Amino acid sequence: MAERIPVVCPYCGVGCRLYVLSEDGYPVNVDYADDIPGIPNEGGKLCPKGNAVLEYIKAKDRLRRPLKAKEEGKFVEISWSEAIKEVAERLGSYAKDDPNQLMFFGSARTFNEPNYLIQKLARMLGTNNVDHCARLCHSSTVSGLKAVFGAGAMSNTYRDIEEADCIIVWGHNYAETHPVGFRYVLKAKDHGAKLIVVDPRRTKTAWFADLHLQLYPGTDIALANAMMHVIIRENLYDRDFVFRRCTGFEEVARTVEKYDPERVEEITGVPAGLIEEAATTFATAGRGVITWAMGLTQHTHGHDNVRALATLSAICGYQGREGCGVAPMRGQNNVQGACDLGVLPNVFPGYQAVTDEERRKWFEGFWGRELSGEVGYTVMEAAHAIEKGKVRGYYIMGENPVISDANSNRLLRALRKLDFLVLQDIVPTPTMEFADIVLPAAAMLENEGSLTNTERRVQWSFRAIEPPGEARPDWWIIGEIGKALGFDSSGSGGFSYSDASDVLREINACTPQYRGITPERLRRNLAGIHWPCPSEDHPGTRFLYRERFLTDDGKAHLAAVEHRGPVETPDEEYPLMLTTVRYVGQYHTLTMTGRSPSLMKRWPMPYVEINPADAAKIGVRSGEWVIIETRRGSYAARARVTGTIKEGVVAVPWHWGANVLTNDALDPVAKIPETKACACRLRKASEEEARKVLDSLPAPVPGGE
Amino acid sequence: MAKRVFIDFSRCIECRACEVACEREHGGRSFISVFEWEEMAAMAMNCRHCERAPCVEVCPTNALYRDDDGAVLLAPQKCIGCLMCGIVCPFGIPELDSLNKIMMKCDLCADRRAEGKLPACVETCPTDALSYGDFNEIQRRRRGRFTRETIELTKKAEGFGLLQP
Numbered sequence: 001m002a003e004r005i006p007v008v009c010p011y012c013g014v015g016c017r018l019y020v021l022s023e024d025g026y027p028v029n030v031d032y033a034d035d036i037p038g039i040p041n042e043g044g045k046l047c048p049k050g051n052a053v054l055e056y057i058k059a060k061d062r063l064r065r066p067l068k069a070k071e072e073g074k075f076v077e078i079s080w081s082e083a084i085k086e087v088a089e090r091l092g093s094y095a096k097d098d099p100n101q102l103m104f105f106g107s108a109r110t111f112n113e114p115n116y117l118i119q120k121l122a123r124m125l126g127t128n129n130v131d132h133c134a135r136l137c138h139s140s141t142v143s144g145l146k147a148v149f150g151a152g153a154m155s156n157t158y159r160d161i162e163e164a165d166c167i168i169v170w171g172h173n174y175a176e177t178h179p180v181g182f183r184y185v186l187k188a189k190d191h192g193a194k195l196i197v198v199d200p201r202r203t204k205t206a207w208f209a210d211l212h213l214q215l216y217p218g219t220d221i222a223l224a225n226a227m228m229h230v231i232i233r234e235n236l237y238d239r240d241f242v243f244r245r246c247t248g249f250e251e252v253a254r255t256v257e258k259y260d261p262e263r264v265e266e267i268t269g270v271p272a273g274l275i276e277e278a279a280t281t282f283a284t285a286g287r288g289v290i291t292w293a294m295g296l297t298q299h300t301h302g303h304d305n306v307r308a309l310a311t312l313s314a315i316c317g318y319q320g321r322e323g324c325g326v327a328p329m330r331g332q333n334n335v336q337g338a339c340d341l342g343v344l345p346n347v348f349p350g351y352q353a354v355t356d357e358e359r360r361k362w363f364e365g366f367w368g369r370e371l372s373g374e375v376g377y378t379v380m381e382a383a384h385a386i387e388k389g390k391v392r393g394y395y396i397m398g399e400n401p402v403i404s405d406a407n408s409n410r411l412l413r414a415l416r417k418l419d420f421l422v423l424q425d426i427v428p429t430p431t432m433e434f435a436d437i438v439l440p441a442a443a444m445l446e447n448e449g450s451l452t453n454t455e456r457r458v459q460w461s462f463r464a465i466e467p468p469g470e471a472r473p474d475w476w477i478i479g480e481i482g483k484a485l486g487f488d489s490s491g492s493g494g495f496s497y498s499d500a501s502d503v504l505r506e507i508n509a510c511t512p513q514y515r516g517i518t519p520e521r522l523r524r525n526l527a528g529i530h531w532p533c534p535s536e537d538h539p540g541t542r543f544l545y546r547e548r549f550l551t552d553d554g555k556a557h558l559a560a561v562e563h564r565g566p567v568e569t570p571d572e573e574y575p576l577m578l579t580t581v582r583y584v585g586q587y588h589t590l591t592m593t594g595r596s597p598s599l600m601k602r603w604p605m606p607y608v609e610i611n612p613a614d615a616a617k618i619g620v621r622s623g624e625w626v627i628i629e630t631r632r633g634s635y636a637a638r639a640r641v642t643g644t645i646k647e648g649v650v651a652v653p654w655h656w657g658a659n660v661l662t663n664d665a666l667d668p669v670a671k672i673p674e675t676k677a678c679a680c681r682l683r684k685a686s687e688e689e690a691r692k693v694l695d696s697l698p699a700p701v702p703g704g705e
Numbered sequence: 706m707a708k709r710v711f712i713d714f715s716r717c718i719e720c721r722a723c724e725v726a727c728e729r730e731h732g733g734r735s736f737i738s739v740f741e742w743e744e745m746a747a748m749a750m751n752c753r754h755c756e757r758a759p760c761v762e763v764c765p766t767n768a769l770y771r772d773d774d775g776a777v778l779l780a781p782q783k784c785i786g787c788l789m790c791g792i793v794c795p796f797g798i799p800e801l802d803s804l805n806k807i808m809m810k811c812d813l814c815a816d817r818r819a820e821g822k823l824p825a826c827v828e829t830c831p832t833d834a835l836s837y838g839d840f841n842e843i844q845r846r847r848r849g850r851f852t853r854e855t856i857e858l859t860k861k862a863e864g865f866g867l868l869q870p
């Protein structure tokens with residue numbers, strides 16, 4: 001009889017529960033968690049990826065033994081003790097010389113515990129050069145929301161989305177990227193809620209919209225300001241809330257005054273009447289939620305975009321009560337957790353700034369080492385620092401920057417220059433080509449630990465499957481390296497742990513938001529606990545800011561921001577605007593879904609979406625090949641000519657490596673690259689030409705099709 | 706009363722979770738398909754398990770039969786792969802399994818129903834575009850919802866004074 005083991009789906013930030021049916025550590029099937037009340041996926045619902053979770057686990061090319069590179073991309077198997085020894089020696093020698101030559105990548109694709117450990121390792125070695133892929137997706141959310149409300153997280157839960165009377169979905173193809181989360185939007189619509197979608201494409205989410213504002217990529221601030229203009233002009237804002245709980249309203253009012261809908265229509269391409277209607281609908285709804293994702297954040301003005309939306313939410317008084325709030329939707333099932341636990345170059349666990357002398361002293365006492373107070377490199381800055389010879393060693397845990405980073409050609413050149421790269425992953429990725437040492441990790445379902453979903457809900461996922469070969473849990477690998485580096489004392493000053501629960505107890509001790517989220521509680525309560533949870537008898541917090549905001553003065557710091565477009569806009573040479581998108585059945589860099597036959601069968605390849613008017617100019621029809629070129633690279637895909645995309649804009653999914661095209665210009669605050677808008681040109685191509693372009697790029701699934 | 710899969714295509718987001726779930730439960734074959742319409746809507750389609758099923762009527766070997774829940778099932782040992790069921794099906798449901806030389810179709814997840822579970826496509830559907838139950842009961846619920854909405858709208862209209870003489 002198979003055991004029925006509760007796990008958390010290893011894909012997106014919804015954090016769905018499911019069971020793995022396991023016989024002696026071998027997975028025979030999955031089952032729906034329809035018998036656990038209060039979970040994020042009510043009724044045990046799963047999207048196609050959730051249904052296919054066992055397929056990549058069984059992939060034939062799973063990494064089974066530690067590997068050492070003889071030359072670039074050619075590996076020999078070595079033992080764990082050799083691998084740990086070599087990694088520790090190399091890291092140790094760089095650290096001795098100058099710890100800032102090292103860069104550590106945590107991962108939103110693994111548990112809280114290894115994430116805590118990797119930043120602890122980096123910091124104990126003397127550097128704050130630790131970051132992870134949140135930099136590429138929601139760093140602007142974290143910085144933007146922290147600036148306005150004081151905490152860089154979703155302020156509410158799915159229940160609040162369900163209870164809202166108006167939902168704005170901004171730059172977020174909710175139905176496709178978080179299908180199970182979209183359930184709550186439809187449930188809200190069942191009780192009469194209005195849905196406003198802001199997106200340059202008529203997405204599947206827009207199918208359900210009452211109003212669809214089809215803006216040009218990168219014109220978000222102008223649109224948000226125009227909405228606030230209408231709301232303030234018509235006196236529809238929440239005077240009392242603004243007076244009691246916000247600062248900076250006068251400046252906002254002054255700034256948005258010049259953003260009248262007629263003028264903004266010219267900037268955004270959204271009819272003025274529609275802007276008026278959207279603003280009035282949202283402000284008069286009673287309870288309003290704004291959700292957003294990559295379409296808003298991945299801009300050089302991402303930080304300001306987020307502050308503008310947070311301000312829009314606040315002036316309507318949609319904070320600190322049921323059915324309201326802001327809901328940035330996270331892409332990975334533990335990106336919130338990785339941020340919470342300090343896998344960021346500027347904060348210790350619990351968002352405690354490294355520059356705060358008092359907090360640093362506290363952590364110095366806790367970890368027993370002197371710590372650096374200098375803010376470290378972010379993901380993209382580290383890549384640029386390799387070029388300058390400042391960073392020489394990378395430790396990457398479960399990330400695949402060759403596909404995920406903007407302007408990947410530049411990154412490839414940088415990785416070639418790198419002295420030493422350790423890669424810890426479950427399967428070969430294009431990034432592995434550059435690795436010196438490869439450490440085989442157990443996949444999420446082969447491992448146990450805590451995960452924090454997009455609603456700040458921490459859940460425990462149990463070990464359901466035996467890992468292949470000698471693959472080991474992430475927390476174990478980093479613990480061994482830590483011990484080999486000489487951090488072998490017991491307690492919080494070392495890396496001696498007997499299991500993941502041990503690590504979580506240490507997290508409880510140093511992370512205020514997680515104080516009461518103990519492994520014992522999580523194992524008992526499968527629905528998890530929403531942070532902040534300050535003590536063991538605290539039930540967790542459904543929504544933030546009921547009484548006060550988490551800023552120093554407890555008030556929301558409204559932001560008056562001016563519109564600025566993308567750094568690269570269409571011109572004669574590159575006349576079109578390029579944006580990147582996702583498919584529901586594919587996931588990020590294809591490391592998992594690319595090894596899932598039932599998903600590859602349905603979503604086999606990328607299509608470039610082109611408006612019929614633009615397609616006519618180059619004489620291309622659906623199904624024919626086109627080559628997309630930007631100032632940084634070329635990419636090829638088949639065309640899908642469609643009226644769902646705005647004229648002048650083309651969209652391409654990035655799963656297969658389209659980041660060769662995107663722009664790595666950074667937001668000055670959040671340091672997020674502008675992957676959602678850059679100038680490009682298209683030309684029709686023969687299949688032969690197109691294949692030549694694709695063959696020159698790294699294969700997303702090495703050895704695969 | 707026979708239970709059926711009800712399709713509310715106004716809720717379908719074309720995520721195709723039903724297809725992947727069906728495929729997993731049926732050894733790599735999906736018996737439900739999602740189709741998009743004009744880039745504006747989508748609908749899942751599986752066997753309707755018709756009350757007067759032409760496939761059952763036409764089957765020359767009685768390979769197609771009805772189980773206790775009213776689902777139309779195929780007895781593989783009796784099927785001769787003559788395709789007649791597929792030809793008469795107005796929805797194009799039965800397909801040929803060319804390896805085993807017999808027909809194949811949706812069995813409403815007979816194995817899952819035996820364990821008291823819902824068909825996999827229904828159980829997984831993230832937006833409840835698919836539901837499973839007594840058809841007339843589902844219709845009754847839909848009528849109920851409609852009346853609730855009507856009353857709610859009327860109440861709101863009263864608030865604005867539109868219904869006063």
